Structures are given as C-alpha cells and as structure tokens.
Amino acid sequence: xxxxxxxxxxxxxxxxxxxxxxxxxxxxxxxxxxxxxxxxxxxxxxxxxxxxxxxxxxxxxxxxxxxxxxxxxxxxxxxxxxxxxxxxxxxxxxxxxxxxxxxxxxxxxxxxxxx
Amino acid sequence: xxxxxxxxxxxxxxxxxxxxxxxxxxxxxxxxxxxxxxxxxxxxxxxxxxxxxxxxxxxxxxxxxxxxxxxxxxxxxxxxxxxxxxxxxxxxxxxxxxxxxxxxxxxxxxxxxxxx
Numbered sequence: 001x002x003x004x005x006x007x008x009x010x011x012x013x014x015x016x017x018x019x020x021x022x023x024x025x026x027x028x029x030x031x032x033x034x035x036x037x038x039x040x041x042x043x044x045x046x047x048x049x050x051x052x053x054x055x056x057x058x059x060x061x062x063x064x065x066x067x068x069x070x071x072x073x074x075x076x077x078x079x080x081x082x083x084x085x086x087x088x089x090x091x092x093x094x095x096x097x098x099x100x101x102x103x104x105x106x107x108x109x110x111x112x113x114x115x
Numbered sequence: 116x117x118x119x120x121x122x123x124x125x126x127x128x129x130x131x132x133x134x135x136x137x138x139x140x141x142x143x144x145x146x147x148x149x150x151x152x153x154x155x156x157x158x159x160x161x162x163x164x165x166x167x168x169x170x171x172x173x174x175x176x177x178x179x180x181x182x183x184x185x186x187x188x189x190x191x192x193x194x195x196x197x198x199x200x201x202x203x204x205x206x207x208x209x210x211x212x213x214x215x216x217x218x219x220x221x222x223x224x225x226x227x228x229x230x231x
Contacts, residue, residue: 009158043219044221058218102209104160108158111158
C-alpha cells in the first residue's frame with residue numbers, strides 16, 4: 001500500500017485567512033484525490049488532481065476557494081482560501097489502490113478548525 | 116445518483132463477539148463496487164473490504180466479511196471476534212465501475228465501540 005503523508009496534521013486558523021495542506025506520496029501516482037469530511041459527516045470528494053493539468057472539481061467546489069497544485073507525480077497541495085468556520089473539517093488526500101477500481105489509500109488527514 | 120445509507124449511528128459489542136454493521140445503497144448502475152473503510156480516532160481512512168456487484172460470493176478479508184444481498188441492495192459488514200482495536204468509525208462506500216471512476220460516495224458512518 002502507498003504511504004501518504006499530510007501536513008499539517010491539525011491547525012487552528014483565523015477567519016479570513018488561507019491555509020495550504022501538503023500531501024506527499026512515497027510512489028509516483030497519476031491521480032491524487034482530495035476529500036473533505038465535515039464534523040460528524042461522511043467524506044465528500046473535492047477534486048481530482050492530475051500531474052500536468054488543472055484539477056477537476058466536483059459540484060459545489062470551486063478553484064478560487066480550493067486551489068490545488070500538482071507539481072510532480074508524488075506531491076500535491078490543497079489551499080483552503082478565505083476560511084470561515086464552515087470550513088472546519090478534516091481534509092484527506094488519497095491515491096488509487098492496486099486491486100480494485102475505486103479502492104483508495106488515504107493519508108491521516110489534516111484537521112482544520114476555523115475560529 | 117448513488118446513495119449510501121448507514122442507519123446505525125453507534126453500535127456496541129463485547130470483545131470477542133461478532134457484530135454486523137448495516138449498509139444499504141441505491142443506484143441505477145448495473146456495475147458498481149462496494150467498500151468498507153475504518154476510521155480510527157487518528158483520522159486516517161483504512162480500506163477493509165470490497166464487493167463487486169457481479170461477484171457471486173460474499174467477500175472476506177480475515178475477520179471481516181461482507182454480507183452482500185443484491186436484491187435488497189444491502190452490503191452489511193460483519194466483524195468476527197471483535198477486538199478493542201476495532202473501536203472506530205466505519206464507513207460504507209460505493210463507486211461506479213464503468214469509466215473506472217474513483218469517486219466514492221460515502222455513508223455517514225457507524226461508530227463502533229468494543230467493550231472489554
């Protein structure tokens with residue numbers, strides 16, 4: 001299984017600021033996926049990040065709010081911009097597994113609290 | 116649209132006993148995959164087990180088995196011989212197989228507590 005490291009693991013942020021989350025994978029992968037888990041809720045896909053092209057965003061998520069970078073095959077960043085308390089969530093980076101279509105390996109997540 | 120329903124917000128089980136976590140799904144797709152993930156308090160999501168919609172046999176992975184009833188659209192997770200380390204959130208999820216979609220639709224989860 002892939003080893004996925006995320007930074008920061010948790011942070012407390014002020015309203016109106018922006019925070020960038022980093023995701024590092026121990027192997028080269030074509031696609032990386034960013035999910036959001038709001039408190040007490042299930043996971044929701046934010047966007048898919050392909051190396052060398054713009055990220056593909058899901059309905060309800062926009063690039064201005066969640067800009068994503070994918071500079072190489074092992075690294076991606078997700079920025080949460082102009083944060084409000086509603087952005088308090090766990091943000092998880094994930095990559096494909098090897099056995100089944102849809103199997104994903106996840107990082108430990110970045111737990112953000114916006115005051 | 117695909118939808119996952121987990122009706123048990125919380126479940127309790129005694130150590131060494133078996134427990135079943137319920138999952139029902141709704142989809143108009145003929146080909147789909149069903150997944151269970153475990154989320155400990157640390158926050159990471161751990162893949163447990165997979166069931167393809169055309170798989171005739173129920174999936175098993177160690178102490179985990181999936182009770183797949185296609186006509187009822189249910190995919191319940193059975194954990195045998197529960198351990199204290201099984202205490203966690205458990206999420207059922209599904210995806211659309213056609214097109215190789217990695218987009219997983221998750222349920223709201225069930226919090227399992229294993230008592231000593």
